[in-house]
Amino acid sequence: MPNVAMWGRALTVMPRVSKPDWEGLDLVSRWLIATRSAVIVMTFTSSAYAGLLAVKTGAFDGLFWALVTLGLCLAHATNNLINDLTDHWKGVDADNYFRTQYGPQTVEEGYLSVRQMITYVAVTGLAALCIGLYLVAVRGEVVLWLLGSGAFFVLFYTWPLKYIGLGEPAVLLVWGPLMVGGAYYVITGVWSNEVAVASLAYAFGPTAVLFGKHIDKLDADRNKGIRTLAVILGERSSRWVVVALLLGQYIVVGGLIATGFFGPALLACLLALPSLRQIARVYREPRPEGPPAELPEGVWPLWFVAAAFAYTRRFGTWFLVGLVLDLLWEPLARLLGA
Numbered sequence: 001m002p003n004v005a006m007w008g009r010a011l012t013v014m015p016r017v018s019k020p021d022w023e024g025l026d027l028v029s030r031w032l033i034a035t036r037s038a039v040i041v042m043t044f045t046s047s048a049y050a051g052l053l054a055v056k057t058g059a060f061d062g063l064f065w066a067l068v069t070l071g072l073c074l075a076h077a078t079n080n081l082i083n084d085l086t087d088h089w090k091g092v093d094a095d096n097y098f099r100t101q102y103g104p105q106t107v108e109e110g111y112l113s114v115r116q117m118i119t120y121v122a123v124t125g126l127a128a129l130c131i132g133l134y135l136v137a138v139r140g141e142v143v144l145w146l147l148g149s150g151a152f153f154v155l156f157y158t159w160p161l162k163y164i165g166l167g168e169p170a171v172l173l174v175w176g177p178l179m180v181g182g183a184y185y186v187i188t189g190v191w192s193n194e195v196a197v198a199s200l201a202y203a204f205g206p207t208a209v210l211f212g213k214h215i216d217k218l219d220a221d222r223n224k225g226i227r228t229l230a231v232i233l234g235e236r237s238s239r240w241v242v243v244a245l246l247l248g249q250y251i252v253v254g255g256l257i258a259t260g261f262f263g264p265a266l267l268a269c270l271l272a273l274p275s276l277r278q279i280a281r282v283y284r285e286p287r288p289e290g291p292p293a294e295l296p297e298g299v300w301p302l303w304f305v306a307a308a309f310a311y312t313r314r315f316g317t318w319f320l321v322g323l324v325l326d327l328l329w330e331p332l333a334r335l336l337g338a
Helices: 004-012 019-023 027-034 037-056 062-089 114-139 141-156 167-188 193-198 200-216 218-224 229-233 235-258 264-284 304-337
Strands: none
Touching (some): 004 027, 004 037, 027 062, 027 114, 037 062, 037 167, 037 200, 037 304, 062 141, 062 167, 114 167, 141 167, 167 193, 167 200, 167 229, 193 200, 200 229, 200 235, 218 229, 235 264, 235 304, 264 304
């Protein structure tokens, strides 16, 4: 029977389950765990951002927003499945590699056979593709280019992009102009360069999360010949890049307010600043040799990425609150003025 409690866990954390536990789970729970659905919230936030921008311009279409959001989340899920399958085939996740330490690598640990994993990839990817092709049919050639670009990153992020230091730039491009700008186009039928630039206010966050993950497993990646940008730059420089990316979110927000693209209500995201100070303290020092006493049980070996992910979720929440307040700002001002 459906394990709704596990659905909730899988959407918020990466639950560690044993093989007997896995065998007792329903199909939805298995899919949510296998796709690492907890991180797909970042994709939902990007699409929500695009939707609120469409509302701001008076061109919001609920059906198009729902379809593009579902398509993007399924594409992200497909990428996560392909990532695990590719790393299994290449032998990357063998010998207690970092990925297998923080959550089930379902094919590497035998929870799913390769054939079953390919089925997961095919069904999830096909669902995303069908949505994409429908949107191409109703929105035209631009969506075809967006769909093709998205498919490229889904298929080739794990290899070769991640192996040659292009994984981090790819995430910045995908979670920013491609995802937010593309979703905005699907919803409104209009491409906006301003929206593409504004997308960076959020896209720096997912990029920082990926950087944190790659710093955490820097030594393991170097030993496996995986030259992520964190491996190329080294730990110290990468730690400061993460801090710069997170600070960059506030700089972009400030610029968007200064140019009048957003109103002052977006300053609600400043409520995440206390958490940024905590992040800065974490990233000021090298990764500890073992789990610090203050780290909640079950989080290690995640360290830098856990901090960045928690912060990005917090910033994303306040950012969306600010966007909603920005939409309500003028109507409320008129109401109070009346």
